[in-house]
Amino acid sequence: MSVAIGEWLQQWMQKRSGEPAYRQLYRLLRQAILEGRLGPGARLPSSRQLAADLSVARNTVLQVYEQLAVEGYVSAATGRGTFVEDISHDLPVRARPVEHRQGAGPRAAASGPRLSERGRRLMSSLGYSDRQYGAFMAGVPDVSAFPARQWMRIQNRHWRMMRPELLSYAPSGGYPPLRQALSEHLGATRSVTSHAGQVVITSGIHQAIDVAVRLLCDVGDRVWIEEPAYWGIRNLMVSQGLEVVGIPVDAQGINPRGHDLLHPPRLIIVTPSHQYPLGMVMSLARRRRLLEYARQHGCWILEDDYDSDFRYGGRPLPSLQGLDEAGLVIYAGSFSKMLFPGLRVGYVVVPERLAGPFASAVAELFREGQLITQSVMADFLREGHVTSHMRKMRSRYAARRACLIESVHARYGTALRIVGDKAGLHLVLALPRTADDVAICRTAYQRGIMARPLSSYYLLPERAQKGLVLGYAGVPEADIPNAFTVLADVIDTELRKS
Amino acid sequence: MSVAIGEWLQQWMQKRSGEPAYRQLYRLLRQAILEGRLGPGARLPSSRQLAADLSVARNTVLQVYEQLAVEGYVSAATGRGTFVEDISHDLPVRARPVEHRQGAGPRAAASGPRLSERGRRLMSSLGYSDRQYGAFMAGVPDVSAFPARQWMRIQNRHWRMMRPELLSYAPSGGYPPLRQALSEHLGATRSVTSHAGQVVITSGIHQAIDVAVRLLCDVGDRVWIEEPAYWGIRNLMVSQGLEVVGIPVDAQGINPRGHDLLHPPRLIIVTPSHQYPLGMVMSLARRRRLLEYARQHGCWILEDDYDSDFRYGGRPLPSLQGLDEAGLVIYAGSFSKMLFPGLRVGYVVVPERLAGPFASAVAELFREGQLITQSVMADFLREGHVTSHMRKMRSRYAARRACLIESVHARYGTALRIVGDKAGLHLVLALPRTADDVAICRTAYQRGIMARPLSSYYLLPERAQKGLVLGYAGVPEADIPNAFTVLADVIDTELRKS
Numbered sequence: 002m003s004v005a006i007g008e009w010l011q012q013w014m015q016k017r018s019g020e021p022a023y024r025q026l027y028r029l030l031r032q033a034i035l036e037g038r039l040g041p042g043a044r045l046p047s048s049r050q051l052a053a054d055l056s057v058a059r060n061t062v063l064q065v066y067e068q069l070a071v072e073g074y075v076s077a078a079t080g081r082g083t084f085v086e087d088i089s090h091d092l093p094v095r096a097r098p099v100e101h102r103q104g105a106g107p108r109a110a111a112s113g114p115r116l117s118e119r120g121r122r123l124m125s126s127l128g129y130s131d132r133q134y135g136a137f138m139a140g141v142p143d144v145s146a147f148p149a150r151q152w153m154r155i156q157n158r159h160w161r162m163m164r165p166e167l168l169s170y171a172p173s174g175g176y177p178p179l180r181q182a183l184s185e186h187l188g189a190t191r192s193v194t195s196h197a198g199q200v201v202i203t204s205g206i207h208q209a210i211d212v213a214v215r216l217l218c219d220v221g222d223r224v225w226i227e228e229p230a231y232w233g234i235r236n237l238m239v240s241q242g243l244e245v246v247g248i249p250v251d252a253q254g255i256n257p258r259g260h261d262l263l264h265p266p267r268l269i270i271v272t273p274s275h276q277y278p279l280g281m282v283m284s285l286a287r288r289r290r291l292l293e294y295a296r297q298h299g300c301w302i303l304e305d306d307y308d309s310d311f312r313y314g315g316r317p318l319p320s321l322q323g324l325d326e327a328g329l330v331i332y333a334g335s336f337s338k339m340l341f342p343g344l345r346v347g348y349v350v351v352p353e354r355l356a357g358p359f360a361s362a363v364a365e366l367f368r369e370g371q372l373i374t375q376s377v378m379a380d381f382l383r384e385g386h387v388t389s390h391m392r393k394m395r396s397r398y399a400a401r402r403a404c405l406i407e408s409v410h411a412r413y414g415t416a417l418r419i420v421g422d423k424a425g426l427h428l429v430l431a432l433p434r435t436a437d438d439v440a441i442c443r444t445a446y447q448r449g450i451m452a453r454p455l456s457s458y459y460l461l462p463e464r465a466q467k468g469l470v471l472g473y474a475g476v477p478e479a480d481i482p483n484a485f486t487v488l489a490d491v492i493d494t495e496l497r498k499s
Numbered sequence: 500m501s502v503a504i505g506e507w508l509q510q511w512m513q514k515r516s517g518e519p520a521y522r523q524l525y526r527l528l529r530q531a532i533l534e535g536r537l538g539p540g541a542r543l544p545s546s547r548q549l550a551a552d553l554s555v556a557r558n559t560v561l562q563v564y565e566q567l568a569v570e571g572y573v574s575a576a577t578g579r580g581t582f583v584e585d586i587s588h589d590l591p592v593r594a595r596p597v598e599h600r601q602g603a604g605p606r607a608a609a610s611g612p613r614l615s616e617r618g619r620r621l622m623s624s625l626g627y628s629d630r631q632y633g634a635f636m637a638g639v640p641d642v643s644a645f646p647a648r649q650w651m652r653i654q655n656r657h658w659r660m661m662r663p664e665l666l667s668y669a670p671s672g673g674y675p676p677l678r679q680a681l682s683e684h685l686g687a688t689r690s691v692t693s694h695a696g697q698v699v700i701t702s703g704i705h706q707a708i709d710v711a712v713r714l715l716c717d718v719g720d721r722v723w724i725e726e727p728a729y730w731g732i733r734n735l736m737v738s739q740g741l742e743v744v745g746i747p748v749d750a751q752g753i754n755p756r757g758h759d760l761l762h763p764p765r766l767i768i769v770t771p772s773h774q775y776p777l778g779m780v781m782s783l784a785r786r787r788r789l790l791e792y793a794r795q796h797g798c799w800i801l802e803d804d805y806d807s808d809f810r811y812g813g814r815p816l817p818s819l820q821g822l823d824e825a826g827l828v829i830y831a832g833s834f835s836k837m838l839f840p841g842l843r844v845g846y847v848v849v850p851e852r853l854a855g856p857f858a859s860a861v862a863e864l865f866r867e868g869q870l871i872t873q874s875v876m877a878d879f880l881r882e883g884h885v886t887s888h889m890r891k892m893r894s895r896y897a898a899r900r901a902c903l904i905e906s907v908h909a910r911y912g913t914a915l916r917i918v919g920d921k922a923g924l925h926l927v928l929a930l931p932r933t934a935d936d937v938a939i940c941r942t943a944y945q946r947g948i949m950a951r952p953l954s955s956y957y958l959l960p961e962r963a964q965k966g967l968v969l970g971y972a973g974v975p976e977a978d979i980p981n982a983f984t985v986l987a988d989v990i991d992t993e994l995r996k997s
Contacts, residue, residue, distance in 0.1 A: 073783035114798060166632050329612065344869075345868040475663075
């Protein structure tokens with residue numbers, strides 16, 4: 002038998018000359034044992050003999066045997082040789098009849114376990130884009146303008162200090178000085194009422210919603226989102242097993258009526274400062290009504306204040322949270338639009354009685370860290386770099402917005418309507434009801450222009466308005482007219498088809 | 500009426516002299532409108548008159564009126580004055596009778612909405628620690644030894660390049676060169692078979708499990724975890740609505756029998772290289788049996804390879820993933836133990852057919868970013884700093900482990916047993932069945948020593964072994980004997996009680 006192994010190995014080893022002898026021999030012997038060609042109790046050739054058969058150094062064979070022994074495939078009995086171990090199951094496997102048993106190769110794998118139902122739903126409704134930068138990517142600020150030198154200066158200061166406690170897992174809630182700085186910043190800029198203990202650092206809106214949903218909603222609970230709404234929220238909800246109900250927005254914001262009011266949700270997610278993606282501001286009357294409804298029916302409200310810092314005419318409205326006296330509003334924001342999305346630092350400001358649960362839940366479910374990044378962020382905020390960067394960006398984005406609108410007007414006059422307040426990082430170009438905005442975006446993408454179909458932001462297809470969500474913040478003014486021309490050519494071609 | 504407002508405001512403003520007049524006036528007027536003391540249509544005093552009544556600058560009053568107008572509380576009719584707006588509900592709120600309606604203050608809030616059922620369960624079983632560094636914190640490496648200079652050098656290089664595409668949201672899967680580098684590194688060190696497309700970057704084990712569970716399990720599905728197991732997994736599962744079944748481990752690892760084998764789970768989570776927290780290695784026979792069982796019954800396996808790189812005698816066993824030919828194993832790891840936990844960079848290596856779904860799900864559910872950190876990490880890995888750091892740490896941790904064992908022996912001889920292979924960052928000090936390991940840890944924490952009760956790692960109390968999980972990696976040898984003396988005094992006091 003020993004000789005047979007040697008010959009068989011010799012055959013195989015000649016075939017694959019690129020691989021080092023050690024790895025080849027190890028792989029082939031292991032495979033033979035796993036496949037049962039070398040059964041339990043079989044004796045391996047002596048290292049001396051096998052080395053001669055294969056024309057390899059004896060040490061190579063010894064090392065392979067040792068490795069196989071360490072891994073439990075073989076055992077060496079001193080003076081008697083090396084024997085294959087019994088690696089079969091130590092308890093009988095209770096197998097139900099299985100249809101495809103011939104081999105565990107790719108075919109068997111294809112008929113193996115599958116995605117979960119919610120996993121398949123998620124895969125069939127993906128919203129993220131493969132590209133995340135360029136004209137007219139929505140939701141992305143001008144990251145090239147980020148004051149990297151200031152950031153590096155502070156970053157190097159913190160790395161040089163290298164406090165061990167900042168390199169370990171984070172205590173719950175995040176880096177305390179950042180929580181303090183945010184409490185002050187949001188109080189001054191967004192009329193958010195809080196103390197530092199109510200501020201919990203997150204990795205962004207997605208994590209904020211994910212944690213809120215687990216803390217506040219059980220599987221099967223109803224959640225209201227705006228119709229239309231940010232696509233990312235929907236999939237998060239569905240993957241958490243919730244019933245998602247879209248509540249239409251009008252010029253004053255979310256507008257629940259009749260049937261919906263009779264079935265209160267556990268949680269209401271709104272964008273009061275700048276509706277996403279349509280861009281209106283929720284009126285004060287609507288805010289009061291929403292808060293009162295929530296108070297009476299025991300609903301939580303999550304206020305997604307994603308880009309309220311960018312408003313180009315008039316002052317921004319204060320947050321909904323600042324009006325909340327019953328402790329129902331979870332205020333969520335991030336530095337993604339103010340600074341850059343890749344930073345992945347966000348925050349929630351929660352009612353007093355949720356402060357402990359939120360901090361604990363983030364710590365428990367996600368094991369926080371990145372305290373160095375948070376410490377850099379805290380200093381960056383306290384030293385005023387966020388404020389001065391936003392001031393610069395505000396005038397830059399206002400100019401880009403004006404430039405895009407001018408391009409639209411130059412091409413279409415008033416034939417296509419522009420939707421959205423003078424605010425934020427995007428606008429919506431409304432299209433006729435008959436337009437196929439999905440097809441337009443697909444074709445535009447092939448020509449290097451990103452746009453999101455407005456219809457894809459709706460839960461119910463029959464409610465879907467047609468249009469294009471166009472981000473302008475990241476596009477230099479010089480590029481806007483040409484990029485829009487490319488897009489407009491696609492629009493015109495597609496509109497002629499419909 | 501105007502005079503009345505002026506007088507009333509005067510009264511109030513005198514009471515709180517610390518607040519600037521502008522903010523005070525704004526706050527009081529807004530409050531009066533919200534509470535209905537200034538009803539719809541009420542005319543505010545002229546700015547001139549109110550300024551005189553309150554002895555403030557007229558400009559202050561004008562600014563407050565303007566702010567209130569921007570926010571929709573009042574409107575100015577040119578030449579006629581400033582009037583309170585109708586901020587009541589624009590549609591009748593359909594209120595069910597509510598018990599506590601008197602005021603929306605703290606009392607009402609206390610009877611408002613509550614945490615979800617799963618939120619309450621999560622809050623009642625928190626496992627994370629408020630402190631994350633010091634003797635004998637388990638699961639934390641010696642972060643003070645991290646080669647920060649090398650890291651900063653690479654980090655500054657990438658920040659100086661400041662490629663905009665690294666500052667935006669990440670495309671799905673993570674930074675491609677890091678995926679490539681990891682595929683090679685894990686192939687060489689852990690016998691993980693993959694190409695770069697199968698590697699998906701995560702923020703750590705928690706995120707890996709969270710995504711796996713949503714992609715692979717529906718609400719109510721059964722998941723097997725080891726008994727005992729890492730506490731963090733349990734809460735993640737429960738918050739995702741899964742049925743968690745603990746399968747006892749023996750000297751060879753997870754050992755499902757009888758009843759359990761008849762009820763196959765959707766997902767099996769194991770720590771084959773170094774069982775957490777008990778420290779044994781899963782035998783080859785057990786690995787083969789597990790893979791075969793999973794193949795026959797359509798189960799997925801998640802291999803949590805959390806600290807396998809630290810083994811102080813003999814070579815580490817290759818990964819379970821490397822044995823998997825049916826494409827059932829999701830291999831998960833992170834740099835938390837190799838480098839530092841606060842980095843929050845982890846990875847999964849998934850079977851070919853899950854590569855797309857995993858990359859998409861992480862992108863969709865969490866909106867990735869931190870590509871700069873990932874690009875630094877890629878270079879740090881490729882330049883060999885991970886390998887050389889681990890080599891240094893291996894001998895350091897081996898010495899610390901030996902030192903802790905020596906302290907145990909010096910105090911207890913063989914009276915208390917040490918559990919766990921010569922590997923990892925912690926060991927388990929076994930205690931008698933009658934010991935109250937929870938009380939010991941609580942008292943030790945008050946004396947500045949962290950230890951985790953072994954019993955808290957079990958799902959079923961009747962199975963719980965008693966002991967202390969002690970991390971030694973982050974504790975300098977010079978500190979170990981004294982820290983252990985403090986702990987041992989607590990142990991002895993508590994054991995006398997039991």
